[in-house]
Amino acid sequence: MHEYSITELAAGLERGDFTSRELTGHYLERIRRHDGTLNSFISVTEEAALARAEAADARRARGEAGPLTGVPIAHKDIFCTDGVRTSCGSRMLDNFIAPYDAHVVERLDEAGAVMLGKTNMDEFAMGSSNETSFYGPVSNPWDTAAVPGGSSGGSAAAVAARLTPAATGTDTGGSIRQPASMCGISGLKPTYGRVSRYGMVAFASSLDQGGPMARSAEDLAVLLGAMAGFDHRDSTSVQREVPDYRATLGDDIRGLRIGLPAEYFGEGLDAGVRAAIDEAVAALRAEGAEITEVSLPNTHLAVPVYYVIAPAEASSNLSRFDGVRFGYRCEDPRGLEDLYTRSRGEGFGDEVKRRIMVGTYALSAGYYDAYYLKAQQVRRMIRDDFTRAFEDVDVILGPVAPTPAFDIGEKADDPVQMYLSDIYTLAVNLAGLPGLSVPAGFANGRPVGMQLIGNYFDEARLLNVGHRFQQATDWHTRAPGDFA
Amino acid sequence: MEWEPVIGLEIHAQLATRTKIFSGASTAYGAEPNTQACAVDLGLPGVLPVLNEQAVRFAVRLGLALDAEVAGRSVFARKNYFYPDLPKGYQISQYELPVVGTGHLDIDLEDGTTKRIGVTRAHLEEDAGKSLHEGFEAMTGIDLNRAGTPLLEIVSEPDLRSAKEAVAYMKKLHSLVRYLGICDGNMQEGSFRCDANVSVRPKGESGFGTRAELKNLNSFRFVERAINHEIERQIELIEDGGEVVQETRLYDADKNETRSMRTKEEANDYRYFPDPDLLPLEVTRSLIEEIRGELPELPDAKKARFEADYGLPAYDAGVLTASRELADYYEATVTAADGEAKLAANWVMGELSGALNKAGLDITDSPVSAADLGGLLCRINDETISGKIAKDVFEAMWNGEGDADTVIESKGLKQVTDTGAIEAMVDEAIAANPTQLEQYRAGKTKLLGFFVGQVMKASGGKANPQQVNEILRRKLDG
Numbered sequence: 009m010h011e012y013s014i015t016e017l018a019a020g021l022e023r024g025d026f027t028s029r030e031l032t033g034h035y036l037e038r039i040r041r042h043d044g045t046l047n048s049f050i051s052v053t054e055e056a057a058l059a060r061a062e063a064a065d066a067r068r069a070r071g072e073a074g075p076l077t078g079v080p081i082a083h084k085d086i087f088c089t090d091g092v093r094t095s096c097g098s099r100m101l102d103n104f105i106a107p108y109d110a111h112v113v114e115r116l117d118e119a120g121a122v123m124l125g126k127t128n129m130d131e132f133a134m135g136s137s138n139e140t141s142f143y144g145p146v147s148n149p150w151d152t153a154a155v156p157g158g159s160s161g162g163s164a165a166a167v168a169a170r171l172t173p174a175a176t177g178t179d180t181g182g183s184i185r186q187p188a189s190m191c192g193i194s195g196l197k198p199t200y201g202r203v204s205r206y207g208m209v210a211f212a213s214s215l216d217q218g219g220p221m222a223r224s225a226e227d228l229a230v231l232l233g234a235m236a237g238f239d240h241r242d243s244t245s246v247q248r249e250v251p252d253y254r255a256t257l258g259d260d261i262r263g264l265r266i267g268l269p270a271e272y273f274g275e276g277l278d279a280g281v282r283a284a285i286d287e288a289v290a291a292l293r294a295e296g297a298e299i300t301e302v303s304l305p306n307t308h309l310a311v312p313v314y315y316v317i318a319p320a321e322a323s324s325n326l327s328r329f330d331g332v333r334f335g336y337r338c339e340d341p342r343g344l345e346d347l348y349t350r351s352r353g354e355g356f357g358d359e360v361k362r363r364i365m366v367g368t369y370a371l372s373a374g375y376y377d378a379y380y381l382k383a384q385q386v387r388r389m390i391r392d393d394f395t396r397a398f399e400d401v402d403v404i405l406g407p408v409a410p411t412p413a414f415d416i417g418e419k420a421d422d423p424v425q426m427y428l429s430d431i432y433t434l435a436v437n438l439a440g441l442p443g444l445s446v447p448a449g450f451a452n453g454r455p456v457g458m459q460l461i462g463n464y465f466d467e468a469r470l471l472n473v474g475h476r477f478q479q480a481t482d483w484h485t486r487a488p489g490d491f492a
Numbered sequence: 493m494e495w496e497p498v499i500g501l502e503i504h505a506q507l508a509t510r511t512k513i514f515s516g517a518s519t520a521y522g523a524e525p526n527t528q529a530c531a532v533d534l535g536l537p538g539v540l541p542v543l544n545e546q547a548v549r550f551a552v553r554l555g556l557a558l559d560a561e562v563a564g565r566s567v568f569a570r571k572n573y574f575y576p577d578l579p580k581g582y583q584i585s586q587y588e589l590p591v592v593g594t595g596h597l598d599i600d601l602e603d604g605t606t607k608r609i610g611v612t613r614a615h616l617e618e619d620a621g622k623s624l625h626e627g628f629e630a631m632t633g634i635d636l637n638r639a640g641t642p643l644l645e646i647v648s649e650p651d652l653r654s655a656k657e658a659v660a661y662m663k664k665l666h667s668l669v670r671y672l673g674i675c676d677g678n679m680q681e682g683s684f685r686c687d688a689n690v691s692v693r694p695k696g697e698s699g700f701g702t703r704a705e706l707k708n709l710n711s712f713r714f715v716e717r718a719i720n721h722e723i724e725r726q727i728e729l730i731e732d733g734g735e736v737v738q739e740t741r742l743y744d745a746d747k748n749e750t751r752s753m754r755t756k757e758e759a760n761d762y763r764y765f766p767d768p769d770l771l772p773l774e775v776t777r778s779l780i781e782e783i784r785g786e787l788p789e790l791p792d793a794k795k796a797r798f799e800a801d802y803g804l805p806a807y808d809a810g811v812l813t814a815s816r817e818l819a820d821y822y823e824a825t826v827t828a829a830d831g832e833a834k835l836a837a838n839w840v841m842g843e844l845s846g847a848l849n850k851a852g853l854d855i856t857d858s859p860v861s862a863a864d865l866g867g868l869l870c871r872i873n874d875e876t877i878s879g880k881i882a883k884d885v886f887e888a889m890w891n892g893e894g895d896a897d898t899v900i901e902s903k904g905l906k907q908v909t910d911t912g913a914i915e916a917m918v919d920e921a922i923a924a925n926p927t928q929l930e931q932y933r934a935g936k937t938k939l940l941g942f943f944v945g946q947v948m949k950a951s952g953g954k955a956n957p958q959q960v961n962e963i964l965r966r967k968l969d970g
Contacts, residue, residue, distance in 0.1 A: 088538045101537065108531060110538060207538040214768035242540050243770050321768055324570050327581020328535040332634070348574055371572070371763035380765060 009034050010170040014079055014227040017173060021068060021078045028078025032061035032122050035080045039124065039171045042491055045152060048166040050085045050095055050143050052125035060122045067120065075230050077120025082172040084163050085126035086133055087113050087218070088207040096209045097129040097141040100329050100336045100355035110207025111239045112176055112218050119234035124172050128162030131357045132326065133183055133211040135159050136429045139420050140359040147416070148191060149488040150454055154413040157187030163221045164191035169491035174222040174231055178208060180215045181314055182433025185445035188221055189408035189457020192447045194474065194484060195221040196228045199465050200440035201246035204239030210325040212318035215437040224484050225446060225474030229253035232467060248465060256468045257475040262296030264473065267401030271307035272432050278411040280451025285407050288448040288458045291480050292473070302397040302404060306390045310435040311427055313390065316370045316383035323367030329355065362423065391439040403473055404461040406432055408445045412454035436461055444470040447483035494695040497723045499658050499688060500650035503665055504643045505675040506619070506683040507550045513618050513642035514541030514584060521681050525635035533640040535579030540769050547642040550674035551591045551616050552775060552783045554644060557672055557790055558611050560595025562780050568770045572763040577621035577634050587764045590615035591773060597668070598792065599660040600810060609661050610649030617643050650689065650700065655719035659712050662686055667791055671816045679710055686715055690722045691736065702736040706750055708743050718743040722750055794819055802826065802833035811841055817855045821862045828866020835869050843886055860889050868896035876900060877907050881953055908955045917955065918963050921946040932968055940964060
């Protein structure tokens with residue numbers, strides 16, 4: 009059952025080949041068996057999942073099933089879930105149980121999905137390897153010595169190891185696409201504003217976007233259809249019709265103009281990754297796409313700009329974790345100052361503290377103009393690069409990350425090297441564009457992802473290209489041997 | 493040396509919206525602690541602010557009333573600092589681009605002249621919660637009911653030159669926000685609060701001295717006292733060879749003194765930056781025009797109309813238009829009194845205001861309605877009762893004994909205008925007081941008053957005083 013796509017699962021449920029109760033039980037059994045190795049889940053909500061599965065079966069029996077009714081799913085532990093702990097991978101929220109559901113959780117609930125549990129992640133989504141989690145690192149199912157990528161590393165590993173058919177993720181600088189790439193699955197970061205951020209613990213508000221992670225573009229289309237849409241509780245959510253993403257999956261891509269940015273194929277790109285991407289480009293050309301070169305001249309500024317803006321917003325967003333109303337509070341505070349400094353000092357991990365300090369500095373009087381304001385100006389230049397490029401092409405194509413998954417511990421002590429692993433994904437968030445990662449082969453036995461970047465609200469086209477690519481290749485069907 | 497104070501005020505008006513500025517929680521005052529704070533007000537993870545449109549409309553109303561520029565695009569920013577009653581660790585405010593720009597407000601000075609005070613800006617922001625230091629042993633209680641309550645911070649230019657001017661400005665603004673219906677003006681509940689920036693300079697100089705900011709001025713009286721105290725403190729300090737330091741000072745009403753809270757060096761770095769959770773606020777021309785159309789008649793226009801239409805002196809018109817409720821009451825009284833505008837002004841400003849003050853009541857709580865007061869004035873006007881008796885009738889009406897006609901009827905207070913009856917009483921009074929009659933006729937004519945008193949007494953105050961006078965004079969002189 010765990011090799012079926014979401015569409016196949018829905019069909020199987022509809023035909024009565026199996027019930028959601030059986031399907032959910034099967035996945036829970038796989039989690040029990042394999043997650044000791046992977047550590048991809050922070051919480052498994054077994055009882056609630058089985059109860060929801062039974063309710064889904066009843067709903068289906070009444071003829072009220074939707075596209076996801078009875079299909080199991082896991083939520084990144086950054087999405088608030090009513091009554092179930094939302095830790096955000098942090099000691100700070102180890103005891104936090106939200107009294108509300110995130111919009112994304114609500115939507116998927118309404119569509120009938122059955123939550124299996126909450127997946128591991130870098131603390132407050134700050135990391136590219138899932139090593140900053142308070143709950144320990146996650147292993148890559150393809151090679152347990154390797155990281156799964158981050159910050160949605162638990163979601164990616166769980167989908168890759170077939171512990172869940174799908175999961176939610178969030179992407180602030182590549183946190184859906186990069187772990188999808190490193191775990192050999194598909195992941196979509198939608199246009200900023202396409203999916204409501206309500207109930208998603210904020211890292212960098214102007215960059216954060218929730219999205220689906222699954223094994224194929226087709227599955228992503230089903231999931232995005234359920235997740236996307238206007239929400240009055242998020243002022244940055246966009247009032248715009250949600251297309252039927254599945255309807256256009258199979259569209260012909262002959263004549264589609266695909267641009268390869270020279271800047272994404274330069275120094276620092278692993279040869280094995282390069283070879284896989286070249287092969288993927290050839291496959292798309294064979295499908296009839298026209299391949300041209302484009303230029304995104306400010307690409308090299310994305311890392312420095314991102315590492316001013318994201319920490320600046322984070323430093324403010326994380327101020328609410330002060331030990332006063334919820335979350336971690338130090339023992340026996342000796343006064344207000346002590347309550348603040350020890351609660352935050354003990355509740356946050358090193359990477360989170362590093363970013364709070366960087367962000368606080370960037371916003372401080374006397375530095376604001378030189379850092380934050382300048383970064384915002386450069387951010388507009390980066391966005392303008394894409395605007396110009398999309399005058400000539402329909403889709404931009406490149407690698408997701410410069411290398412396949414690295415080893416656990418390999419970059420943990422070198423933040424700058426770690427930050428560079430998001431070099432091809434950050435600009436997409438800075439511009440607010442949608443980006444898709446699909447499996448495109450292997451390098452040194454570890455998966456390689458291809459990134460497709462679309463114009464604003466052009467998710468349907470990205471999914472279409474991704475689906476056509478997956479019709480022509482079989483990378484997305486490969487399962488890691490130990491978890492088959 | 494002669495010193496000149498320079499004062500600017502920052503006034504926080506709590507906007508009278510039903511719900512908070514960024515959440516759906518109620519803004520009603522006085523609820524049990526933390527019962528009116530939702531997830532957004534508590535700053536729980538993942539929740540987001542959504543701007544209350546009514547708060548924006550209220551801000552635009554004030555902008556139009558101050559003849560100010562209303563910004564087509566303004567921006568909410570985060571003001572970052574840690575405090576237990578600030579749930580998110582930042583306050584959402586407006587910083588570089590406020591919704592209301594430069595405007596002005598005219599105030600009336602004691603010498604009868606008018607002075608134009610510049611308004612620098614007015615911006616929308618959220619209030620913080622309250623820290624409760626009493627009743628918790630070795631702990632502080634936090635009440636977040638007030639967190640997220642919409643405030644409009646109205647900043648004046650440093651155009652005020654005395655504590656009296658500052659109070660006049662504050663009172664005028666207080667009246668204006670209540671006219672506009674955007675703030676209930678309740679100062680005890682903190683709906684209208686004031687901080688004052690005060691400095692002094694040698695008279696004739698154009699530069700500014702170093703200023704101190706006075707916090708916690710929550711009544712008109714405290715504003716005046718605190719500013720005067722601060723002016724004296726600064727002058728003394730400078731004359732003793734010292735220097736004023738830029739600092740925030742807290743006014744202690746019990747001791748009538750200000751004391752330093754924090755100096756400039758200790759001031760927070762608030763790390764303002766645009767709030768990425770909120771889009772820039774767009775106010776279209778058509779919305780501005782729509783709101784302009786909804787504006788009520790404003791105090792200055794109403795005062796001018798009262799002078800022109802009712803023939804009232806400027807002073808009366810000023811008093812009667814000080815609040816919209818009082819002005820409405822007055823106009824209703826005039827209507828009910830068949831247009832007796834001056835008589836109505838005297839009664840509303842005199843007898844009625846006196847009674848209200850004594851009872852500590854607002855005009856809206858007056859036990860005597862405008863219609864009933866007008867009815868009473870009609871009876872004076874048609875000479876059913878004298879002005880003096882009217883005061884007794886008013887008192888009875890105040891005590892709930894019915895309208896003027898009912899009271900006059902039940903108490904038999906109808907004025908005696910029957911010439912024959914009055915003549916009889918006059919004759920009686922003259923006959924009973926031969927000595928005074930003799931003195932009167934010997935030239936001590938001011939004894940007329942004595943005889944009037946005797947007749948009025950005999951009539952139980954009901955005799956028409958004019959007729960009494962007339963008849964007495966004729967008979968005494970005869």
